[in-house]
Amino acid sequence: MKKPTKKYVNSIIEGLEKQYPDARCSLEYSRPHELMIAGRLSAQCTDARVNIVTKELFERYRSVDDFADAELSELESIIKPCGLFKTKAKSIKEMCIRLRDVYGGIIPDTIEELTTLPGIGRKTANLVMGDVHGKEAYVTDTHCIRICGRLGLTEGTDPKKVEMQLRELIPPEKSSDFCHRLVMFGREFCKAPNPKCEGCPLNELCRYKGKKG
Numbered sequence: 001m002k003k004p005t006k007k008y009v010n011s012i013i014e015g016l017e018k019q020y021p022d023a024r025c026s027l028e029y030s031r032p033h034e035l036m037i038a039g040r041l042s043a044q045c046t047d048a049r050v051n052i053v054t055k056e057l058f059e060r061y062r063s064v065d066d067f068a069d070a071e072l073s074e075l076e077s078i079i080k081p082c083g084l085f086k087t088k089a090k091s092i093k094e095m096c097i098r099l100r101d102v103y104g105g106i107i108p109d110t111i112e113e114l115t116t117l118p119g120i121g122r123k124t125a126n127l128v129m130g131d132v133h134g135k136e137a138y139v140t141d142t143h144c145i146r147i148c149g150r151l152g153l154t155e156g157t158d159p160k161k162v163e164m165q166l167r168e169l170i171p172p173e174k175s176s177d178f179c180h181r182l183v184m185f186g187r188e189f190c191k192a193p194n195p196k197c198e199g200c201p202l203n204e205l206c207r208y209k210g211k212k213g
Contacts, residue, residue, distance in 0.1 A: 026047040028055075032107045060078065075093060137179065138175050
């Protein structure tokens with residue numbers, strides 16, 4: 001794949017900024033550790049469902065210590081609607097034990113350290129880097145991979161490879177908001193099975209062969 005020009009990349013960034021001036025994370029949280037937990041719960045589950053579940057979860061357990069000391073059976077019961085609840089509950093508890101015992105309850109600020117926490121992969125680690133620490137972040141979720149492929153920014157579907165390609169294209173200071181806007185754009189226009197190409201703000205830039213209009 002030919003590397004996109006800087007002008008082309010900037011046009012996409014500007015188009016998304018114009019359409020979605022208020023970039024925001026779709027997961028709801030009020031404390032840094034809550035974003036990590038919501039990110040873990042979002043695996044194979046919609047953000048909308050996660051937000052319903054975490055409303056009760058974050059009222060029941062407020063601190064890292066609360067989660068570290070939680071009874072697994074209670075955690076499982078609350079997060080069951082998110083699926084894979086036994087695995088997720090175990091990793092959330094172990095994640096918070098490590099946060100408490102190794103990091104003194106402070107959220108690490110490097111990808112390398114974040115990914116040593118149980119249940120935290122690069123996607124959630126990047127999300128935390130951007131939203132908690134205000135650092136560069138390339139969250140290669142399904143929306144990002146699909147849309148960037150259609151736009152010709154990246155190729156392939158391997159999340160880490162797509163992340164590395166984006167790191168060469170998207171300025172660090174734009175990266176976190178860019179990824180949030182991709183989620184918003186994916187839900188409104190660039191849907192997986194039936195993209196709404198007509199009226200799409202990036203239609204003239206898009207290289208997607210199946211586009212309409």
